[in-house]
Amino acid sequence: MSDVSQTHASLAPSSAQKFRQRFLPFLVFGAILLLIPMTDPSRTMYALMHQMAIYIVFALAYNMLLGKGGMLSFGHAVYFGFGGYLCMHAMNWIDDGGVWGAFPTFFLPVLGFVGGAVSAVVIGSFSTKRSGTTFAMISLGVAELIFAGAFMFDSLFGGEQGISGDRMNGPEVFGLSMGPQSDIYWFMAFWTILSVIAMYAFTRTPLGRLSEAVRDNPQRVEFIGYNPQRVRWLVFSISGGFAGLAGGMSAVNYEIFTPEALSLIPSGFVLIMAYVGGITYFAGPIMGAVLLTYMSSMMSDFTEAWLLYLGLMFVLIVMYAPRGIAGIVFGFWDGIRGANSAELLRKWSVQLLGCLLMLIGLIILVEVSVRWSNGWGEAFEPFGLHFTHADIVTWIAIFVPIVAGGYVLRLATREKEEMPA
Amino acid sequence: MTTPALSLKNLCKSFGPAKIINDVTLDVAKGERHAIIGPNGAGKSTLFNLISGLYTPTSGTVSLNGTLISGVAPYEINRMGLSRSFQVSNIFSNMTVRENVRCGVLHSLGQGYSFWKSVTSSKEVQEKTWEVLEHCSLLDKANTPAALLPYADQRALEIAITIAGGAEVILLDEPTAGMSHSETDRAVELIRKSTEGKTLLIVEHDMGVIFDLADRISVLVYGEIIASAPPSEIRGDPKVREAYLGDEALPEETA
Numbered sequence: 088m089s090d091v092s093q094t095h096a097s098l099a100p101s102s103a104q105k106f107r108q109r110f111l112p113f114l115v116f117g118a119i120l121l122l123i124p125m126t127d128p129s130r131t132m133y134a135l136m137h138q139m140a141i142y143i144v145f146a147l148a149y150n151m152l153l154g155k156g157g158m159l160s161f162g163h164a165v166y167f168g169f170g171g172y173l174c175m176h177a178m179n180w181i182d183d184g185g186v187w188g189a190f191p192t193f194f195l196p197v198l199g200f201v202g203g204a205v206s207a208v209v210i211g212s213f214s215t216k217r218s219g220t221t222f223a224m225i226s227l228g229v230a231e232l233i234f235a236g237a238f239m240f241d242s243l244f245g246g247e248q249g250i251s252g253d254r255m256n257g258p259e260v261f262g263l264s265m266g267p268q269s270d271i272y273w274f275m276a277f278w279t280i281l282s283v284i285a286m287y288a289f290t291r292t293p294l295g296r297l298s299e300a301v302r303d304n305p306q307r308v309e310f311i312g313y314n315p316q317r318v319r320w321l322v323f324s325i326s327g328g329f330a331g332l333a334g335g336m337s338a339v340n341y342e343i344f345t346p347e348a349l350s351l352i353p354s355g356f357v358l359i360m361a362y363v364g365g366i367t368y369f370a371g372p373i374m375g376a377v378l379l380t381y382m383s384s385m386m387s388d389f390t391e392a393w394l395l396y397l398g399l400m401f402v403l404i405v406m407y408a409p410r411g412i413a414g415i416v417f418g419f420w421d422g423i424r425g426a427n428s429a430e431l432l433r434k435w436s437v438q439l440l441g442c443l444l445m446l447i448g449l450i451i452l453v454e455v456s457v458r459w460s461n462g463w464g465e466a467f468e469p470f471g472l473h474f475t476h477a478d479i480v481t482w483i484a485i486f487v488p489i490v491a492g493g494y495v496l497r498l499a500t501r502e503k504e505e506m507p508a
Numbered sequence: 509m510t511t512p513a514l515s516l517k518n519l520c521k522s523f524g525p526a527k528i529i530n531d532v533t534l535d536v537a538k539g540e541r542h543a544i545i546g547p548n549g550a551g552k553s554t555l556f557n558l559i560s561g562l563y564t565p566t567s568g569t570v571s572l573n574g575t576l577i578s579g580v581a582p583y584e585i586n587r588m589g590l591s592r593s594f595q596v597s598n599i600f601s602n603m604t605v606r607e608n609v610r611c612g613v614l615h616s617l618g619q620g621y622s623f624w625k626s627v628t629s630s631k632e633v634q635e636k637t638w639e640v641l642e643h644c645s646l647l648d649k650a651n652t653p654a655a656l657l658p659y660a661d662q663r664a665l666e667i668a669i670t671i672a673g674g675a676e677v678i679l680l681d682e683p684t685a686g687m688s689h690s691e692t693d694r695a696v697e698l699i700r701k702s703t704e705g706k707t708l709l710i711v712e713h714d715m716g717v718i719f720d721l722a723d724r725i726s727v728l729v730y731g732e733i734i735a736s737a738p739p740s741e742i743r744g745d746p747k748v749r750e751a752y753l754g755d756e757a758l759p760e761e762t763a
Contacts, residue, residue: 293614303601304598314583
């Protein structure tokens with residue numbers, strides 16, 4: 088039998104592979120988090136990174152549902168919100184002293200997890216009875232219901248002003264006063280890395296695997312001894328917990344929570360983040376969260392049409408790159424290490440050229456249109472150029488690159504179709 | 509008399525006015541290999557769905573080892589030791605072959621819904637998974653995504669998932685449908701090997717497979733069982749010839 092076990096061992100991933108795939112990425116991620124403060128980031132950078140951290144955890148939690156569990160939710164911000172609100176109240180209880188006074192603010196995300204998980208257990212008890220479209224519709228209804236309800240219960244949700252608090256109360260842990268941004272950085276880094284590892288570990292547990300099985304084929308799961316509804320409910324509850332944890336991080340970061348936080352807008356935003364990043368990869372939502380947070384805070388400085396670009400990107404990814412940014416990145420990585428890397432590189436450069444050309448035309452079109460619509464007679468002036476809507480040169484600069492880019496892209500596709508030899 | 513492994517009593521199933529299964533009574537003894545044949549639309553798959561819990565009977569009962577299972581959820585019936593395969597490959601297509609089989613193994617080895625330990629932490633689960641893979645000759649394809657398997661291997665995986673939980677009563681719904689001759693031979697060998705000492709209920713169109721494999725055959729026509737007997741008797745039964753086989757000849761005894 089020894090040769091049989093030999094074959095088994097050679098078929099299972101080797102320990103070197105395991106290290107490379109399962110541990111190395113986390114070590115690199117951890118190292119990056121440790122190194123960032125040494126670059127002495129500005130206040131803006133800190134604020135941006137903290138927002139990224141919150142969204143990384145939130146998007147990963149969301150992807151436990153969408154990518155791994157096959158549940159499309161339009162209302163996951165509800166659990167983010169419940170977690171966050173619980174933490175805001177707890178922050179005020181800490182302020183009041185008493186028993187709560189001994190609770191360190193640093194550990195508030197634990198309460199966020201509890202808040203998110205408990206609300207997800209309750210709401211999931213009926214919403215996860217169905218999957219697919221029914222589940223999606225219930226999630227939408229629940230989100231609307233909770234959002235509307237939030238304005239009725241002022242003592243819980245604080246009405247339009249929301250609930251605010253002060254994070255600098257309670258005992259200090261790890262020597263962090265929780266005041267300055269650099270203290271909050273370590274708080275964010277700690278909870279992000281902990282959540283990322285925990286959520287990755289979850290994918291490797293029996294329940295994590297069953298969740299994928301239920302996504303692929305709920306009927307078959309019934310015939311291997313598991314109740315798919317039960318699997319969905321459990322996964323939903325844990326996902327709600329991590330969403331609540333992200334809410335707790337947000338509560339500590341901003342020291343305020345308003346009902347907007349559990350509305351459909353953040354629910355939609357987290358969906359877009361996870362999808363743009365790539366829901367079939369564990370790392371996808373992380374990439375999506377980093378990119379979209381960056382875009383939403385940085386691009387709004389450059390252009391007032393940034394939401395339009397964001398929407399365009401989402402539509403294009405859904406249509407042409409359904410595996411998201413992660414799919415593109417990992418596909419590229421596999422491609423350049425593959426056998427015909429030169430051929431692929433050439434093809435990609437042509438495609439990239441086509442995309443860039445179209446993008447140039449599109450950006451000029453959008454920017455000129457926005458200024459035209461504003462009616463202030465402002466011109467779009469990138470790199471010392473001058474584009475106004477009344478100038479025929481502008482329209483040439485818009486349509487020539489778009490048409491040329493489209494032609495290049497078509498050429499690249501046609502070549503691909505003719506290639507199989 | 510010992511309790512039969514599977515016992516159907518006056519089982520009926522109607523969809524609206526359509527009576528699909530009509531007063532079926534059938535006992536399958538422990539360790540018996542029982543085949544169900546019948547023309548298309550006779551209700552064979554419906555019968556399987558009734559037994560495995562996918563459908564609830566309109567009237568009548570199904571018992572597994574003497575325990576009433578009609579109206580019980582499929583996953584509970586499965587835990588009681590009845591496992592089934594499907595006519596159309598019903599696998600977890602985005603997972604690898606090994607992960608597919610491992611999912612089938614999990615519950616029988618007490619893994620439950622746990623999310624506090626790694627799926628690889630149980631040596632028993634790993635070993636059982638390899639064992640089933642080897643048994644079904646899928647070892648060399650262990651790391652292939654299930655969706656990329658050739659058809660015959662998908663059917664083998666279907667059987668692998670079905671037997672992985674170690675159920676004592678196995679229901680196979682047309683396991684060799686759409687296979688070539690050599691593939692069918694391989695599949696029959698696999699079925700024979702996998703159901704050694706177990707109770708098997710099989711629906712099949714390939715008469716060669718049926719007469720080769722079954723200890724007893726039931727003929728289902730328009731939702732009713734018109735005959736239930738050993739292969740030799742079924743072959744000679746004029747009622748069966750008339751109702752089901754028409755002029756299509758049953759394989760003659762070659763001796």
